[in-house]
Amino acid sequence: MMHIPTSNDAKFKIKGITDTVGSRGSKAAGSAINNSLNVGAKQAFKVANLMALGIMIGLGFIAIWLIAAIYVGNKNAELIRDNKIIE
DSSP: OOOOOBOHHHHHHHHHHHHHIIIIIHHHHHHHHHHHHTTTOOHHHHHHHHHHHHHHHHHHHHHHHHHHHHHHHHHHHHHHHTTOOBO
16 A cells, blocks of 8 residues: 555544545535536436546546656655655
8 A cells, every 4th residue: 555654643633634535525526526417408418418527527536646646656755765754
């Protein structure tokens, strides 16, 4: 598992934030995107909107995730190389 080396205190403090954003925030974002793509359309167009625009939005999230993963990987390698942790 790739992670940034941190102190136990920092891990404890950030756990609640990451759990909240990861579970509740992602569900809320998904619902908002789903609802915004289904406004004022017939059923066939709702499915087409979700497929076409949903894929584009998903690819955007993947691009953001990929950039973040590359940054965390580089930061992790740097911290391990220098034998440091984030306080």
